[in-house]
Amino acid sequence: MRGLKIIVLAKQVPDTHNVGKDAMKADGTVNRAALPAIFNPEDLNALEQALKLKEKYEGTTITILTMGPPRAAEIIREAMYRGADNGYLITDRKFAGSDTLATSYALSLAVKKLKPFDIVICGRQAIDGDTAQVGPQVGEKVNIPQITYAEEILSFENEELIVKRRLERGIEIVAGKLPLLITVNSSAPACRNRNAKLLMKYKHAKTVSELQETTEDYIQLTKDRPYLKIEEWSVADLNAKDEWLGLSGSPTKVKKIENVVFKTKESKILSTSDNEIESLMKELIENHTIG
Amino acid sequence: MNNIFVFCEIEDNNIVADVSLELLTKGKTLANELNCKLEAVVLGNNLNGIEKQIFPYGVDVLHVADEPRLFPYLTLPFASIITSLFEQEKPQIVIFGASTIGRDLAPRIASYMRCGLTADCTSLVVGNHTENRTGKEYKNLLYQIRPAFGGNILATIINPETRPQIATVREGVMKKEIFALDYKGIIKNIDVTKYIKDEDFLVRIIERHIEPKKVNIKNANIIVSGGYGVGSKENFKLLYELAEILGAEVGGSRAAVDAGYIEHERQIGQTGVTVRPKLYIACGISGQIQHRAGMFESSLIISINSDKNAPINNIADYAIIGDINEVIPKIIKYYKQNSK
Incomplete structure (x- = not known):
């Protein structure tokens, strides 16, 4: 059995599941600065599937690919601490305002540049958008088949991956010829913790922009230890068409943003006393809500 | 031409999924407002009579692709057939259920057609738009309203330039209502072999355990x-x-x-x-x-x-x-x- 070349698509996202009181500004817009940036949870599930393949099939390599602002290099390091071999950050001001179509276009160019590969794997969706669109759209643009809602990659045999999918009301076991795009559900096993040895090895891994900010002699450093270099690609490196990027490359436009407001009711507060609960029950029975 | 299309999802026993019927009801309302027709597309195996479940929701044209390899659902053959159909019919609006199938299929189609797709809409209404920068006016766009940012905000999304405008909607969000029990639409059969190729079957299903819907x-x-x-x-x-x-x-x-x-x-x-x-x-x-x-x-x-x-x-x-x-x-x- 040969090793596999795996590309993991990962995204750094604001932690929308833990939105605190100061996360919303008075005008109803989101205060991104108040939210911690995290590794998109389902992308971690995807990384774990890749790491399992790496353990099983010798010679397998894992490349992390992320698109975002310079600080998104943090999640590439996080992936390296867990067993990824190298990483690419695609970053450029021209990406700002990209919807899922423009994002998947940029990612697909990077994926093509990393050819040959066997598997492109990512989380089903990112928690800041919950669209689940970027995975399948990258698959379409790279022109490879997709297996979405994966819960577990069971095996690799005869150039096929056997994958268990978790659907709304059951499971499906499918076989897909490589190369494939796979999106992974949150029902898949959680990602392993950082490995102490890998943490020591990669804690100085940096992008060129990050290295330029340090006082160290970075040219010498990455010459001695080339694995510490996180590649950075811009629009020019990807040969991307400007008009397909950012706002101009995004067919969806945000017309309006509103704060979600529910009409608050004048609730009647009740205690657990027998009296109050009994009278509530009587009332509901009398007005035919129950019974 | 430029009608509204709803993708009808088929469950085991050739039952049209509830979410699709809910979307037909929404599609009918939009079609009436936009003065166009409501069309539906259904893919599966042994679909004889399937129109009986669909026409009462006010469907004017039903496109049927009936072929043994089209059940259970597979991404690529479905995507190939539906994109070909859309390129031919040029719908202005397409709605998919935000089910595991709809969320697998719609992005693949939107990417191929390079058009906008909005996931998990909670409301779909028709409205106009003036582009601030250019002053250009757009009439009768689909306002695709969806929660964003973990549900903390509600965003209205539009696709001014690209067609079709594609949206997915989750089950239960829209209300299902029969339009007319004796509503008569026409059936158009899709010549499946013309649109699917061997490479569409690079992923195959080995095992499948889908439980019938238990809870309502x-x-x-x-x-x-x-x-x-x-x-x-x-x-x-x-x-x-x-x-x-x-x-x-x-x-x-x-x-x-x-x-x-x-x-x-x-x-x-x-x-x-x-x-x-x-x-x-x-x-x-x-x-x-x-x-x-x-x-x-x-x-x-x-x-x-x-x-x-x-x-x-x-x-x-x-x-x-x-x-x-x-x-x-x-x-x-x-x-x-x-x-x-």
């Missing part, structure tokens, strides 16, 4: 729903007991589903089912915005929560401040004592 939470009159505050799967038994007595269904919040207290099928909220029962009893549910969005239209809401400041209490008609393990047995006791 969407249509329940009374729902007893539990959150993370219920504390354990064991404690949920109390909710089932109450539901049994009241003739209710049991639901749960995303937190309860994530914690493994209750199955996903029963999840209520933005990423689950939207419900509008006569009575909603929220037990140990704090009421994250995502959850409230899926149940705030309930006629009467009772919250049982030990935290007086839980957000759910702001939209509850009655907020019982206390532990569910104390409150539910009392509800059961006094319900039994007072009902005939």
Whole structure:
């Protein structure tokens, strides 16, 4: 059995599941600065599937690919601490305002540049958008088949991956010829913790922009230890068409943003006393809500 | 030309999925408003007679692709057939259910056609738009309204330039209504072999275990729903007991589903089912915005929560401040004592 070349698509996202009181500004817009940036949870599930393949099939390599602002290099390091071999950050001001179509276009160019590969794997969706669109759209643009809602990659045999999918009301076991795009559900096993040895090895891994900010002699450093270099690609490196990027490359436009407001009711507060609960029950029975 | 298309999803036993029928109802409303026709597309195997389930929703044209390899669903053959159909028919609006199938298929089609797609819309309305920068005016666009940013904001999305405008909508969000029982549309059969190729079958299904739909939470009159505050799967038994007595269904919040207290099928909220029962009893549910969005239209809401400041209490008609393990047995006791 040969090793596999795996590309993991990962995204750094604001932690929308833990939105605190100061996360919303008075005008109803989101205060991104108040939210911690995290590794998109389902992308971690995807990384774990890749790491399992790496353990099983010798010679397998894992490349992390992320698109975002310079600080998104943090999640590439996080992936390296867990067993990824190298990483690419695609970053450029021209990406700002990209919807899922423009994002998947940029990612697909990077994926093509990393050819040959066997598997492109990512989380089903990112928690800041919950669209689940970027995975399948990258698959379409790279022109490879997709297996979405994966819960577990069971095996690799005869150039096929056997994958268990978790659907709304059951499971499906499918076989897909490589190369494939796979999106992974949150029902898949959680990602392993950082490995102490890998943490020591990669804690100085940096992008060129990050290295330029340090006082160290970075040219010498990455010459001695080339694995510490996180590649950075811009629009020019990807040969991307400007008009397909950012706002101009995004067919969806945000017309309006509103704060979600529910009409608050004048609730009647009740205690657990027998009296109050009994009278509530009587009332509901009398007005035919129950019974 | 430029009609509204709804993708009709087929379940086992050739039943059209409820979510698709809900979207047909929405599609009919939009078609009437835009003065165009409502068309539907259905792919599967042995679909003879399938139109009987679809035409009553006011469908004018039904496109049918009937072929053994089209059930169960596979991404690539479906994408090939549907994109070819859309390139030919040029719909202005296409709606998919935000099911595992719709969310697998719609992005593939939108990417190929390079057009906008908005996932999990909670409302679809027609409206105009003036581009601030250019002053250009757009008439009769589809406003695709969806929660964003973990449900904390509501965004109105438009696709001014690209067609079709594609949206997905979750089950239960729209209401299903028969348009006319004897509505007659026409059937157009798709020549499947013309559109699919061998490479569309690089992924094949080896095993499939799909359970029939057990719960019908969407249509329940009374729902007893539990959150993370219920504390354990064991404690949920109390909710089932109450539901049994009241003739209710049991639901749960995303937190309860994530914690493994209750199955996903029963999840209520933005990423689950939207419900509008006569009575909603929220037990140990704090009421994250995502959850409230899926149940705030309930006629009467009772919250049982030990935290007086839980957000759910702001939209509850009655907020019982206390532990569910104390409150539910009392509800059961006094319900039994007072009902005939």
